[in-house]
Amino acid sequence: MTNFKEGLKAVKAFAFDVDGVLSMPEVYLHPSGDLMRSMNTKDGYALQYAVKRGYPIAIITGGTSESVAQRFRGLGITDIYLASSCKTDDLTDFLFKYDLKQEEVLYMGDDLPDYEVMKRAGVPCCPSDAVDEIKSAAHYISPFAGGKGCARDVIEQVLRLHGRWLDGEAFVW
Numbered sequence: 312m313t314n315f316k317e318g319l320k321a322v323k324a325f326a327f328d329v330d331g332v333l334s335m336p337e338v339y340l341h342p343s344g345d346l347m348r349s350m351n352t353k354d355g356y357a358l359q360y361a362v363k364r365g366y367p368i369a370i371i372t373g374g375t376s377e378s379v380a381q382r383f384r385g386l387g388i389t390d391i392y393l394a395s396s397c398k399t400d401d402l403t404d405f406l407f408k409y410d411l412k413q414e415e416v417l418y419m420g421d422d423l424p425d426y427e428v429m430k431r432a433g434v435p436c437c438p439s440d441a442v443d444e445i446k447s448a449a450h451y452i453s454p455f456a457g458g459k460g461c462a463r464d465v466i467e468q469v470l471r472l473h474g475r476w477l478d479g480e481a482f483v484w
Contacts, residue, residue: 315451318434322469323415325361326402326428327462329372329379331421332438335458346376351458355386357466362387364475369405371398373424398428417465421445421457436465 327333334348341347362368369390370383380391390408392401398420406413414433418425421441429435429448437449438461446452453461470476 315434316468316472318414318450319417319469319472321414322417322434324367324369324405324409324411324417325466325469326369326371326405326416326418326432328398328420328422328425329370329374331441331457332419333370333458333462335456345378346374348376348379349458350382351460351463353460354458354462355382357463358383358388359386361466361470364470366469367405367409367411369401371395371401371405371428398424399431402428402431417469419453419462419465437461 330338330348333354334350339347358368367390368388369392370388371392372379373395375394380393383391390405395401402418406416413431416432417434417436418429418432419436420429421438423442423444425445426448429445434451435449436451436453437445438453438455438457440456441449441452451465453464455461455464467476
């Protein structure tokens with residue numbers, strides 16, 4: 312792709328990693344042994360708004376936390392792939408389910424498990440604090456770090472480009 316903005320025109324769906332993208336890279340251990348994550352409410356707003364505007368969204372994570380799935384179900388996301396050991400397989404399933412082409416999906420990842428799936432997605436993106444290998448595979452590096460608004464950044468760019476950002480249900484949660 313020669314131009315990131317040109318690639319955004321084709322985007323019909325989004326896929327995101329969780330840890331380091333939709334949550335800050337740091338995780339905290341709860342006394343129960345569960346991992347606790349911090350997530351950005353602006354990312355959450357953009358995710359639920361994209362769902363309302365008709366964009367399928369996949370969450371593809373190696374994590375296994377039911378609380379993560381619950382968070383995203385609460386935003387209207389139904390395609391949640393937990394314990395993903397091969398993210399390309401889950402992306403393939405997502406593409407098949409919605410009859411999408413690879414070039415119609417924006418994927419955002421931050422670390423080595425995201426490398427192969429980023430090479431398959433039409434618009435691979437990453438947060439500003441992604442590892443170097445992921446930055447080199449990305450067509451766009453958000454100025455925002457993981458868990459600090461990077462998902463909002465790419466979703467807003469796509470919806471603005473498609474003329475779907477400030478219409479209809481933008482002003483309600």
